[in-house]
Amino acid sequence: MGCATSKQEPYTANAGTEAEYKERFTDSKTLGQGEFGVVKLVTDKSTNIQLASKILNKGFTFKDNELYPPMDAAELKMEIDILKVLNGQAYNLLLESIYESPSKVYVVTEICSGGEMLEYAGNNFKEGLRTEDVSRMAFQLLSAVDHCDRYNILHRDIKPENISEFDEVVHGIMSSICSFIILLFKSNSKDAELRLIDFGCATMDTTKNMTHQTFSGTPFYISPECFQKEYTTKTDVFSVGVVLYVLVAGYPAEQLQAAFNLLHKSKRDLKSLPGMPTDMPETYFDMLDKLLTYRYKVRKSAGDMLEEDDFVLFHQEHGDDVATTTTKMMTKAKSRTSRRASMKRTASIVLSGTGEKAALAFGFTKFARALTTILATMLNHGDIKALLANVDEHLKKDDSLDTKLGVIKVDDLIKILESMGKKDCIAAIDKQKDVDTYKSYNYEYTLLKAFDNKAATDARNAGTGVESSSLKKSSAMGLSARKLTVTGGSSMRKLNMKKSRQAQSVYIRGI
Missing domain, CATH: 1.10.510.10 (Transferase(Phosphotransferase) domain 1)
Known part of the structure; x- marks a missing residue:
């Protein structure tokens, strides 16, 4: 570093x-x-x-x-x-x-x-x-x-x-x-x-x-x-x-x-x-x-x-x-x-x-944090953008869900990943503790919007040398840039770096 x-x-x-x-x-x-x-x-x-x-x-x-x-x-x-x-x-x-x-x-x-x-x-x-x-x-x-x-x-x-x-x-x-x-x-x-x-x-x-x-x-x-x-x-x-x-x-x-x-x-x-x-x-x-x-x-x-x-x-x-x-x-x-x-x-x-x-x-x-880490580290900016678009499309078809709550069932999220061909991502999710129990639970997918915003912001800032604007302000959910750790490198290398910590929290908060 x-x-x-x-x-x-x-x-x-x-x-x-x-x-x-x-x-x-x-x-x-x-x-x-x-x-x-x-x-x-x-x-x-x-x-x-x-x-x-x-x-x-x-x-x-x-x-x-x-x-x-x-x-x-x-x-x-x-x-x-x-x-x-x-x-x-x-x-x-x-x-x-x-x-x-x-x-x-x-x-x-x-x-x-x-x-x-x-x-x-x-x-x-x-x-x-x-x-x-x-x-x-x-x-x-x-x-x-x-x-x-x-x-x-x-x-x-x-x-x-x-x-x-x-x-x-x-x-x-x-x-x-x-x-x-x-x-x-x-x-x-x-x-x-x-x-x-x-x-x-x-x-x-x-x-x-x-x-x-x-x-x-x-x-x-x-x-x-x-x-x-x-x-x-x-x-x-x-x-x-x-x-x-x-x-x-x-x-x-x-x-x-x-x-x-x-x-x-x-x-x-x-x-x-x-x-x-x-x-x-x-x-x-x-x-x-x-x-x-x-x-x-x-x-x-x-x-x-x-x-x-x-x-x-x-x-x-x-x-x-x-x-x-x-x-x-x-x-x-x-x-x-x-x-x-x-x-x-x-x-x-x-x-x-x-x-x-x-x-x-x-x-x-803990499972939700691990899931967010897997998605944020194994999917690139384009993949996250596509995933969010697919999730929004899925929710529009279900009148019982209020999009302002910003959640989707874990099982439905996995099905969307299957349709996108993200088998390695699904394999990593399936290795998480008690995953079968949590598949019927609701996951706050709006956390991923922060990474969608962040990727674009960081790309701009890296080229211009301008300090990053607050992710808290750019994210629709008000999520601080300190909320999650994302490391660089290839998807598999990034996942390996996280593997030992997925069972614990990787949720980085503010002060």
Whole structure:
């Protein structure tokens, strides 16, 4: 790997120097790498605390005989500015420090040790989540969103993959990462805290209640008003509702369209959502109904939910020592909890099957990432363009599918690849774990649109020397250029390079 440009303008203000970085930290193992740089485990020499360092190249990079443009400086500055403002409070990711040289940017953050939400739930609650566990996660996630809202920050891509569990003790680090900053970890702590991560699609408003028109996020998790391209910070509240549905019901990959249709109705019976456990308390559905209110102008804010919702506050009855955004909020929460305790509307029970559903959902997440990697590395730009055209044609013939959700059954995708003569691609897919189970599941094919856009953009930029525009802005789904790793070389060589990592995540996120 080499950097084609020796010097670039500063990306960040008030950053430390490369010499200061090397004086303070000792680099350890490489945790992962992508087209923009590498992630290393580092140790602070003075405190012996381990952190994650994302080392980004500022210039064009040669890797595997391919020329990669630098990441967009404005995007990186936005993410850093947001993390600085949030200051690692209220369950948001802590940015520890920033350093910069003429050719690199060093972004140092805390390490999380609980894995993604569904991975964490599947590993630690095999017997099933308890109602207070779901309540605790709801409280912490809403606290993170409320803290963002206080600073007019919209995350715009809240989903289980962008929620990690934090434990002050690092139990172990896997050999690859799901994020340039947040790692895939295993943890034995059932009471680990949440961290809201990946602000690659985020923005920060200058005033309160500004409306936005840019379509951004992951279709299944975003709000109705986002599709209508007029939304505020309350779009994140809707996404929290979808996440808390998926947490207990699993990702409805076989009935994704049905679930999506139900979530986007103004009048609906949330108990009929696919996979919903039969023993969920009424207070859970009351909470869900508030979070998923169709009209955002009457939807509760995250702060409202933290102060008054019975289910969100339920875990506090069981002695959880939780942090709140402000002392005032804690006082109100305790007062409300005391009043609700006499109502006895929520019981502390094990929600049967929830741990298993979370594990199955995370398994499909890994399969979907591997599938995207296979398609992105084995198909050239023309093949991806043709595949997308064929998928669009297939979906037009099925009136039951809503194209704005952007999914196709894995089995139908494989049939299209067969019609295109892509036998090697199909063979690679067939080697994936549990592929027969996942063939009836819905795959988010719109991820591939990013590679279609990216190939054309990179080709232009390589010839002109102009910095790449943000893939997040050029992609119809608002997908950041940091989302996936694509290496150069022949299709077979690229697949071999990925083979050892396909069972793990190759999903590269933002900070």
